[in-house]
Amino acid sequence: MSKLKLFIENFLVYGLGGIISKIIPFVMIPIMTRLMPSTDYFGISDLSNTVVQFGSAFAIMGMYDAMYRMFFEKEEVSFQKRVCSTALVFTFCTSLVIFLLMVLLRETIATYFFSEAKYAYVVYLSAMATLVGGTNAIIAAPTRMQNKRKVFLVANTAGPLISYAVAVPLLLAGYYVIALPLAGVVSGLTVEIAFGILNRSWFDVTKFDKALLKEMLMIAIPLLPNFLIYWVFDSSNKVMITNMIGIGAAGVYSVGSKLGHASQLIYTAFAGGWQYFAFSTMKEENQVQNNSLVFEYLGVISFVATAFACAWSYELFHFLFTKDYWPGYVIAPYLFLAPLLLMLFQVASNQFLVIKRTWPCMLILSAGAIVNIVLNQWLIPLIGIEGAAIDTLLGYVVTDVVLVLVLLKIKLIVVSRRFLFVAFMMLVYFLVWRLLIPANIVAGTAMAVAFLVICLLLYREVVRMLAGKVKAKTKR
Template identity: 25%
Template sequence: MDRYKKLASNTFTFAIGTFSSKLLVFLMLPLYTRVLTSAEYGEVDLIVQTCNVLVPIVSAGILNAVIRFGLDSAVNKKSVFSIGLLTILLGFIGLCILEPVLLHIEFISQYTRYIYFFILMSNLHSLCSNFVRSQEYVKLYAFDGVFRTVLTVILNIVFLVIFRYGISGYLLATILSDFISTIMLFFAAKLYRFISLGYIDKSLFSSMMRYSLPLIPTTVSTWIINMSDRYVLSYMLGSEANGLYAIAYKVPTIITIVTGIFMDAWQISAVNEHQKGDGGRFFSKVLDVYSSLVFCGASVIIALTKMITKILTSPEFFSSWIYIPVLVMGTIFACLASFLGSAYMAQKKSEQILITTMISAVLNIILNFILIPAYGIQGAAIATLLSYICMLVIRAVNIRRFMNISWNIPKLIINMSVIMTQSVIILLQIENWFIYEVGLILIIALVNVKALLMGARRIIE
């Protein structure tokens, strides 16, 4: 199959499952904002984000290696899965030893047991789903997304609406959906065939660790960029401010949902093209189409910011709309930086991902302490935007050392200028703002239509 058609086919298949599971976060907002107060949502958000940063630490980042080495045709797949499973189990034992430390962290101490099971099941589910994806079982991977989504919706309704368990119910719904989904994948893909803990390929284990360990601080640094502002907000302005910011952050998730689906399929193509020795030209063509999709999606979301917020949230959270345009701009740069990160992954240059992400994370922390006292919640959004701009610029310059990726600079400048103009119009609530927004959306469409049509033609022909 032609490489463009294969990428499109995999993207479509992943979309069936991944779109439903990632869209779940977005679609469940009406339920969460009506069942939980802004303070409760701010608290549960901090708990979940704490779990998210512990997940890669406990697993030693092995889940990233499972995908990359699982895609490598020269590697024994049984060894890859077994090493992943063993690493997760050993990491969980280490986490159990640290329980006294977690009990002294005030906002999570009463939920410690939930957090343990959350981390374990999240890691086991990711291991199974990542391995299934690395073996290109795309239909099963897609089915798992739909299956897990249905489970999560049902369990959230049961624990939050019927039993009114609040924060505990939110966590329990996630834990059980991961557990049941893991069992389904384990038997549907017959993953027990790939377990061989009695014999571990030491050379492969060493290679996977060299690849995955730099990605632990990378993941933590990414988490810092995305989430440190929430801790600073909670510390300086309280849980209610964090709740509003967390809700505002969900709307740009529309963009990351769509691009995340594409990136799932793109990782397979990126590695395959690298193994063929023809990556730079293909990367550039795909980047052109990818960036056009990102800018078109961002333009529409900014124009509809207030409408989206009104539909998806309760009146208590409506004021969060004002932070969305800046966060959408940050998401644009995050998506482009993530695409460049796939080039590092294909080359197994995980240390470069680490360096570029850590620089941006440090900048984010500094900016949070400078901008939040001055501009409140909006300061956190600006800090995130500037951090992702920094990451993209560094990666774009650094990557030219080993891959020639071409950028359409004039188009990039026009796109970003239009997006910034849209944001200013929305934030200042200029009279007849909707007419201006429609006009600017049309400009974005005209600027990007050629790339989108060429991308579609490569798929069809």
């Protein structure tokens, strides 16, 4: 199987499964906001998810990536089962510890994240979701690592459907605060039980291997700060907005980020197929060139998609949401591009994971996170939620630029001049949109189409190759 075909198949199959799990919540956002009488309630629900993400970083502690990396180290099934079993035992223990700590510190957590201790009962639900989510990813992993595509697609469709089947009746009954957090717990537990039944042969407590755990922790522990830094980029803004402006503003920001994170459909599609492709081809002679091309092509796709997000953001917000949420239109494009820059970071930083040196990623991510937090202190009081969105985007820009410079120095990536030109065009487009035409869909779309045409001309040989492959396949 060609490398391009392997990547595209995994991108489409596992990516499609991930997209389904993301697109259902995306479609449901306008419905959820209309079922809630105030932006405060959406803010509380999203902040609950923020707490879960924070707790999950400690619960998983990088073990999922270490498990994936070690699984492909050997082809012996007995070794792979020891990898899975060791990862599960370790993650269950850490998840249980984090659950107990969250319960004990519920009032402190509520005060910090929700600005009021009265929401301590929401932390209970967040703790339960963390306990379930910490082990869920590990238990589901063998399905992906065995390329069981249909199972993956069904599971990723069922999860969000179960969640909203629980949430909507609760919202209609007036349980605005707990509806979404409780639904997340029920959905996560249901999916985990299903994967536990399907993958039970891969897990055996008696196969826990202390020596193997030590090797996996050498990969996993340096990744923990990375996930915490991801949390700073993705979620700390909401906490800072809550404490600086109010929980209602956090609700508007959350909706803006959700619509902006429509780009996560692209990111999730990439991530779904990336890990299998990256680690199954990591020993190829042309690995650096292949990885660099993936970085470049996904970068171009990201920039073109962001151009259209800028052009359409204003009209989409006015069409989908009530007036209280309209100010969120301006932050959506910033937060649309941010996850895509994270995607590019993960493509490039995979070079460090392949050679089992993950600590440089932590240092580079830290630089971007510091930029984000420092600028938040200044821009949030100055220009509100847009300041938080700008800070996040700038943090990722700094992170990607530093990473690429480091990899260029050690010759683990190749960056073409045409890609640098496309990145410069993206910067110009963004400035023109924000300063001159933020609400003009016609002018914005015209500029986005022009940007797309230029990119197609620059990468015309790639377009011809893909078109030829599609044409050949349709003739069969």
